[in-house]
Each structure stands twice: as structure tokens, then as C-alpha cells.
Amino acid sequence: MAEHNFDVVILGGGSGGYAAALRSAQLGLSVALIERDKLGGTCLHRGCIPTKALLHSAEVADVTRDAAAYGVQATLQGIDMPAVNKYRDGIVDKLFKGLTGLVSSKAITLVAGDGRMVAPKTISVNGDNYTGKHVVLATGSFSKTLPGLEIGGRVITSEHALQLDFVPSKVIVLGGGVIGVEFASIWKSFGTDVTIIEGLPTLVPNEDASVSKAMERAFRKRGINFKTGVRFQGVQQSATGVVATLENGEQFDGELMLVAVGRGPNTAGLGYEENGIQMDRGYVLTNERLQTSVEGVYAAGDIVPGLQLAHRGFQQGIFIAEEIAGLRPAPIDELGIPKVTYSEPEIASVGLSESKAAETYGQDNISVYEYNLGGNGKSQILGTAGFVKLIRKNNGPIIGIHMIGSRVGEQIGEAQLIVNWEAFPEEVASLVHAHPTQNEALGEAHLALAGKPLHAHA
Numbered sequence: 001m002a003e004h005n006f007d008v009v010i011l012g013g014g015s016g017g018y019a020a021a022l023r024s025a026q027l028g029l030s031v032a033l034i035e036r037d038k039l040g041g042t043c044l045h046r047g048c049i050p051t052k053a054l055l056h057s058a059e060v061a062d063v064t065r066d067a068a069a070y071g072v073q074a075t076l077q078g079i080d081m082p083a084v085n086k087y088r089d090g091i092v093d094k095l096f097k098g099l100t101g102l103v104s105s106k107a108i109t110l111v112a113g114d115g116r117m118v119a120p121k122t123i124s125v126n127g128d129n130y131t132g133k134h135v136v137l138a139t140g141s142f143s144k145t146l147p148g149l150e151i152g153g154r155v156i157t158s159e160h161a162l163q164l165d166f167v168p169s170k171v172i173v174l175g176g177g178v179i180g181v182e183f184a185s186i187w188k189s190f191g192t193d194v195t196i197i198e199g200l201p202t203l204v205p206n207e208d209a210s211v212s213k214a215m216e217r218a219f220r221k222r223g224i225n226f227k228t229g230v231r232f233q234g235v236q237q238s239a240t241g242v243v244a245t246l247e248n249g250e251q252f253d254g255e256l257m258l259v260a261v262g263r264g265p266n267t268a269g270l271g272y273e274e275n276g277i278q279m280d281r282g283y284v285l286t287n288e289r290l291q292t293s294v295e296g297v298y299a300a301g302d303i304v305p306g307l308q309l310a311h312r313g314f315q316q317g318i319f320i321a322e323e324i325a326g327l328r329p330a331p332i333d334e335l336g337i338p339k340v341t342y343s344e345p346e347i348a349s350v351g352l353s354e355s356k357a358a359e360t361y362g363q364d365n366i367s368v369y370e371y372n373l374g375g376n377g378k379s380q381i382l383g384t385a386g387f388v389k390l391i392r393k394n395n396g397p398i399i400g401i402h403m404i405g406s407r408v409g410e411q412i413g414e415a416q417l418i419v420n421w422e423a424f425p426e427e428v429a430s431l432v433h434a435h436p437t438q439n440e441a442l443g444e445a446h447l448a449l450a451g452k453p454l455h456a457h458a
């Protein structure tokens with residue numbers, strides 16, 4: 001058994017872990033990065049990137065189907081799923097090569113294998129011990145299921161869904177959150193008959209209520225079926241399909257059922273608790289400086305309670321490295337983390353929803369403005385409906401921005417600067433937004449909220 005010593009030992013090479021490794025190396029710390037599968041983790045191989053590639057193919061299919069509306073003669077003959085997957089895998093492979101090259105160009109020791117915490121500062125891999133002055137836990141998450149609902153056969157998770165080499169004819173999607181609507185959107189564009197089952201009263205229930213409503217409207221228009229507010233009871237599989245039953249007795253059939261009911265922390269059996277790490281239902285608890293209950297042991301990414309997003313993991317990884325290097329970075333404001341739901345249409349939001357803002361400051365102390373994309377030239381050119389919704393503290397800054405419409409995810413950059421820099425609508429209104437862009441809708445919304453609407457009726 002060999003003993004290895006480093007400044008920083010990182011368990012898990014996904015978004016949180018590799019960001020911590022890269023930043024630590026930049027800061028001159030010696031780093032061991034332990035990964036049992038592929039560098040890049042869920043986001044690169046089974047999450048963000050492959051799904052967005054599929055969504056792009058889906059957009060191409062939609063545009064081709066509607067080509068005549070734009071005066072272009074084209075016919076959608078079908079979806080060649082192996083070819084779609086080849087395109088997707090090409091993107092993932094290229095990014096994987098780039099990331100591998102980046103990590104190997106730095107003073108980072110990449111250790112391949114399954115790691116387990118055997119002492120508070122020591123991770124054992126293949127019988128060797130890696131001891132760090134500091135340890136970062138970043139072991140990520142897995143697709144959850146419901147009690148009694150077994151994954152297998154025609155009941156699949158997002159990991160399996162990404163492996164399909166055919167377009168299913170009819171699918172039930174259990175869960176109307178980010179991952180559920182993403183796959184529902186992809187499949188519908190590819191020609192699948194889709195039904196989403198969501199136990200909460202609306203689709204995308206974590207979004208501002210008016211956005212959830214608009215999403216339902218858009219999905220209804222696209223012919224995506226959904227049933228909300230009724231809980232799922234069980235599913236039966238046969239040789240040809242599945243039948244899902246809800247608690248109210250309603251039944252839905254399909255060729256497959258995707259279970260998209262959230263992701264759980266991957267922490268079981270890794271020795272965390274035995275070594276004094278305080279946990280809650282499998283999540284690793286940290287303070288705002290991402291320090292666990294064991295001094296010198298930090299945690300990043302999906303195992304830390306909060307938004308399970310890659311960019312949160314990146315930022316946490318960077319934060320931890322800087323904290324270890326003694327730079328005393330400012331804590332990450334979870335509320336300022338931008339969120340995008342990728343589907344057709346897209347949802348992008350940052351800050352407080354209207355109901356949260358009203359709860360925090362009182363309804364009388366906030367102002368809300370919704371700018372309809374009907375007034376935005378570029379959105380009309382793209383043929384999308386939707387809006388930009390702003391929430392401000394009266395006589396104060398913007399505290400929430402919520403957008404829905406095709407491609408609005410691309411507008412989240414300015415939105416997050418506005419909220420995180422606590423900009424006043426009057427300040428944003430004085431900045432010039434290029435015409436005709438969808439970004440202009442953000443500018444117009446601020447003009448209106450500042451009392452000087454341009455292309456708006458109110």
C-alpha cells in the first residue's frame with residue numbers, strides 16, 4: 001500500500017471536483033483528483049451537454065417541419081437516431097478531450113479508481129492512500145426514483161434515455177421539472193406522443209407561477225400532454241409497453257416511462273459519516289464557506305443541499321480552492337445563481353419569484369412588470385411567444401427576472417448581472433440594447449419599469 005500526500009485531494013471529477021482541481025493548481029497547490037469513471041462527470045457525459053445537443057437536433061427538426069412558414073421548401077423525412085447520437089457523442093468527445101488535455105497540462109495528479117474516505121483527510125483508491133492537507137468531496141448525484149418504483153426494462157432514467165437508438169412512439173414522463181420537460185420537449189420534436197405526469201399543481205413548479213402557466217400554455221400548443229396535481233401510483237410493464245396508474249385511477253399507456261423525479265446525492269458507502277462528516281438525508285452539510293463538520297474537509301456540487309446545477313458546482317469548486325489558498329473569497333449567494341430550463345420554449349430566471357418577493361418584502365413594497373415578446377422584433381422573426389418579467393423593490397433594485405420563450409436562456413447573462421449587481425431599472429434603462437435582438441426585450445422591460453416604455457403598450 002502506497003501513501004501519497006497532497007495539498008488538496010479531491011474525490012470526484014465532475015463539475016465541482018474538476019473546477020476545484022483546476023483552480024487549486026492555478027494557485028500553486030499540489031492536487032490529486034480521483035475519478036472512477038470519466039473526467040467531466042454527469043454534466044459532460046450524461047447531463048447538460050448531451051441533452052442540449054439533442055435539443056439542438058430537436059430544434060432542427062422543428063424548423064424543418066415548419067420550413068414552409070418561412071418560405072423554405074424542405075420536408076422532414078424522419079429522425080435518424082443513430083446519426084443524432086453520433087453528432088451528440090462527437091460534441092461530448094471533443095469537450096472531453098479538451099478537458100482531459102486541460103487537466104493534464106496542469107500539475108494535477110489524476111487518479112483513476114473508486115475512492116473511499118478511510119480517515120478524515122485520507123481517501124483510499126485501489127489500496128493506495130491519498131492524504132490531503134485539505135479534502136474536497138464532490139461525488140455528485142444519481143437519478144432518483146419513487147419508493148416501490150423499480151427502474152428497469154421499459155421504466156428508464158435520463159441515463160437510459162440518452163442511450164436510446166430509436167425514437168419511441170409514445171412516452172410517459174414522470175416528473176414535470178427541468179429534466180422531465182427537457183426530454184418531453186426533445187421527444188415531441190422528434191415525433192413522439194408525450195404525456196407528462198406531475199404530482200404538484202403545475203409543470204416546472206420551482207419557477208415563478210406565471211412562467212409555469214406560460215410553459216403549460218406553450219406545451220399544450222405543441223401537443224405535449226400533461227397531467228398535474230395528481231400523484232402517481234404505479235406502473236405495469238408488458239412485452240410491448242407500460243401502463244401508469246395515478247392515485248385518482250386514471251391510466252396512461254406508453255412504449256416507455258421516463259422517471260425524472262429528481263436527483264439524490266451520491267454519498268452512500270463512501271465513508272463520510274464514519275469519519276465524522278455531518279449529513280442530512282444523504283446530503284453533505286456545509287457552512288457558507290463550504291466547509292463540512294470536519295475541519296479541512298469541503299464539499300461541492302450536487303451533494304451539497306441547494307440547486308443541482310453544473311455552474312453552481314464550478315463556482316463552489318473555485319471558491320473552495322481559493323478558500324484553501326487563503327484568498328478569503330466572498331461566499332456564493334445561492335439566490336443569485338441563474339437557472340435555465342432547456343426546452344422549447346426555454347425558461348431562464350434569477351432571483352426571487354413574485355410570490356417569494358411578496359412574502360419577503362410585502363406585496364405593496366414590490367413592483368412587477370411583464371414585457372410580452374409580442375413587441376420584440378427578433379422574437380417575432382423566430383416565431384416565439386413569451387415574456388420577460390421583472391420584479392423590483394419599490395424605489396429599489398431589481399430582485400427577480402423571469403423569462404420564457406425560444407432561446408431566452410441566452411439572455412440570462414445580463415439578467416444575472418442586473419440582479420446580482422442590484423441594478424435599478426432606471427440604470428438598466430439608460431444602457432443601450434442592440435436592435436433587433438431578443439436581448440432588447442430585457443432593455444424594453446426595464447424602460448417600462450422605469451416609467452418610459454418604448455415598444456410597449458403599458
Ligand SMILES: Cc1cc2nc3c(=O)[nH]c(=O)nc-3n(C[C@H](O)[C@H](O)[C@H](O)COP(=O)(O)OP(=O)(O)OC[C@H]3O[C@@H](n4cnc5c(N)ncnc54)[C@H](O)[C@@H]3O)c2cc1C
Pocket residue numbers: 011012013014015016017034035036037038039040041042043044046047048049051113114115116138139140141158179266270300301302303308309310311312313342
Ligand atoms: C439529464 C441532465 C441534464 C442536466 N442538464 C444540466 C444543465 O443543462 N445545466 C446545468 O447546470 N446542470 C445540468 N444538470 C445537472 C449537472 O449535471 C450537475 O449539477 C453537475 O454534474 C453536478 O456536478 P458534481 O461535480 O456535483 O457531480 P457529477 O458531475 O455527478 O460528478 C461526480 C463525479 O464523481 C465521480 N465519483 C463518484 N463517486 C466516486 C468515488 N467513490 N470515487 C471516484 N469517483 C467518484 C463520478 O464518477 C462523477 O464523475 C443536468 C443533469 C442531468 C442528469
